[in-house]
Amino acid sequence: MAKTLVAYFSASGQTARLAQTVAKVTGGDLFSILPAQPYTAEDLDWREQNSRSTLEMRNPDARPSVVSRVQNMEEYDTIYLGFPVWWYTAPRIVQTFLESYDLAGKTIVPFVTSGGSGYGKTNALLERSCPGAALKKGTRLASNASEPDVRAWVASV
Numbered sequence: 741m742a743k744t745l746v747a748y749f750s751a752s753g754q755t756a757r758l759a760q761t762v763a764k765v766t767g768g769d770l771f772s773i774l775p776a777q778p779y780t781a782e783d784l785d786w787r788e789q790n791s792r793s794t795l796e797m798r799n800p801d802a803r804p805s806v807v808s809r810v811q812n813m814e815e816y817d818t819i820y821l822g823f824p825v826w827w828y829t830a831p832r833i834v835q836t837f838l839e840s841y842d843l844a845g846k847t848i849v850p851f852v853t854s855g856g857s858g859y860g861k862t863n864a865l866l867e868r869s870c871p872g873a874a875l876k877k878g879t880r881l882a883s884n885a886s887e888p889d890v891r892a893w894v895a896s897v
């Protein structure tokens with residue numbers, strides 16, 4: 741039977757909170773994309789030119805390592821993919837995740853949290869990392885979005 745996965749990266753908990761609501765509403769299995777090297781507050785300092793996140797986002801080839809894989813990816817046909825907006829787009833580790841699997845034929849539904857920026861042109865970056873998948877337009881949601889709000893979004897996808 742076709743199954744739903746809710747995979748998310750969250751450096752400081754906002755997207756994790758939203759992903760839990762998305763999993764509850766969709767009945768999907770939750771998977772946390774965990775960096776092999778956790779991000780410290782220093783790493784996340786976007787004002788700092790030489791912070792880890794700044795350097796990663798400036799390097800199109802950066803692919804931060806992850807701790808673990810989804811073992812049964814072939815069982816899922818829909819993947820809700822959550823992440824924070826970093827520099828108006830997706831953190832590099834989201835590309836690491838996508839490029840770790842053959843996702844052709846699957847539907848990917850991105851959702852983001854941010855300090856205010858929308859989803860923007862993020863698909864221009866992500867579509868290269870999931871060839872053959874149906875990558876939907878992503879949506880920014882509040883990290884504390886209610887179940888009815890998330891349900892309305894899911895129904896509209």
Ligand SMILES: Cc1cc2nc3c(=O)[nH]c(=O)nc-3n(C[C@H](O)[C@H](O)[C@H](O)COP(=O)(O)O)c2cc1C
Pocket residue numbers: 749750751752753754755756784785786793794823824825826827828829853854855856857858883
């Ligand atoms: C390195 C970095 C870059 C960010 N860039 C943006 C941005 O371009 N636009 C924005 O609205 N918020 C930006 N933010 C804020 C995050 O998107 C926001 O705090 C998000 O909800 C954090 O999610 P998390 O707790 O799941 O990591 C950035 C945060 C970090 C750490």
